[in-house]
Amino acid sequence: MRVLVTGASGFIGRYTLPALTQLGYSVVASARRPGQSITGVEWIAADLLKPGEAERLAREARADALLHLAWTVEPDKFWADPANLDWIGASLRLIRAAVETGTRRVCVTGTCFEYDWPRDGDCVEGVTPLRTHTLYDACKAACHQVLQAYAAQTSLSLAWARLFHLYGPYENPTRLVSSIARALVAGTPARTSRGLAIRDFMDIRDAAAALASLLASDVRGPVNVATGKGVRILELATMLGRLAGRPDLAQIGALPDRPNDPPRIVAQVSRLTQEVGVEAPRPLEQGLGEALDFWREVARSRSFPLV
Secondary structure, eight states: OOEESSSSSTTTTHHHHHHHTTTTTTEEEEESSSOOOTTTEEEEOOOOTTHHHHHHHHHHHHSSEEOOOOOOOOOTTGGEEEEEEEEHHHHHHHHHOOOOOOOOHHEEEEGGGBOOSSSSSSSSSTTTTBOOOSSSHHHHHHHHHHHHHHHHHHEEEEEEEOEEEEEEEOOOTTSSHHHHHHHHHHOEEEEEOOOOEEEEEHHHHHHHHHHHHHSSSSEEEEEEEEESOEEHHHHHHHHHHHHTTGGGGGTSSSSSSOOOOOOOOOOOOOOIIIIIIOOOOOHHHHHHHHHHHHHHHHHHHHHHOOO
């Protein structure tokens, strides 16, 4: 079985490659620039936003399955990036070309921002209503809707993986967990808001393994990729401070709360655990400790941008 992975050099993509090879797939990885060399992984450089590139990639890959991760992801900018509109078209062109060259199984990553988040309960696939919050999630949802109609009239088996809050090694330095960890490693104050919001945080390596398992399964439709466990931001920041041995540097409430910040975004994960068969992810404390270890190594070697 050959699987094509787009966005393969990104935060999620880099971890899906070994996860897929461990499942026995022959992997064709694609990005604008090839990433790390991995046994069993072939790289094809492609810019899917350029005319004809999606079709060329599909022809060259000749994959049985497709894990489509590529999208606009520049921190802070991606929420309102007009390129979200371009990525709808690029994604549909790629998947159509892939199906026409023999691909029969496709998994595409969506987002927890597609949901109209319940104030008290969890987000449940097919039960919790959907709602538009930003251009990013509106375009993801639109892409999903079109693909559902396309899959219904073809032999395509389609899974839609809704990702919740991810963290881990090689996370962008400006994101929540990495920014707190970097400050603690540097011995400087890690300032946060009051941190009352509850979020579902999953280690990127567990998320990548879950995506590989979902692609390898025959489960169709939307599937939450998350832990199913909520934690307050203040608890996460406090835990990082304790793990770093500098609880005094975790300054909760030093920054203002974000206006209109949703109080709770947590997944119900029975589809992932029971239908896909994904095992329980690593405990949050373990994952955060490993994230701190990563940033300590970065600080020593300067091998990854700190800003």
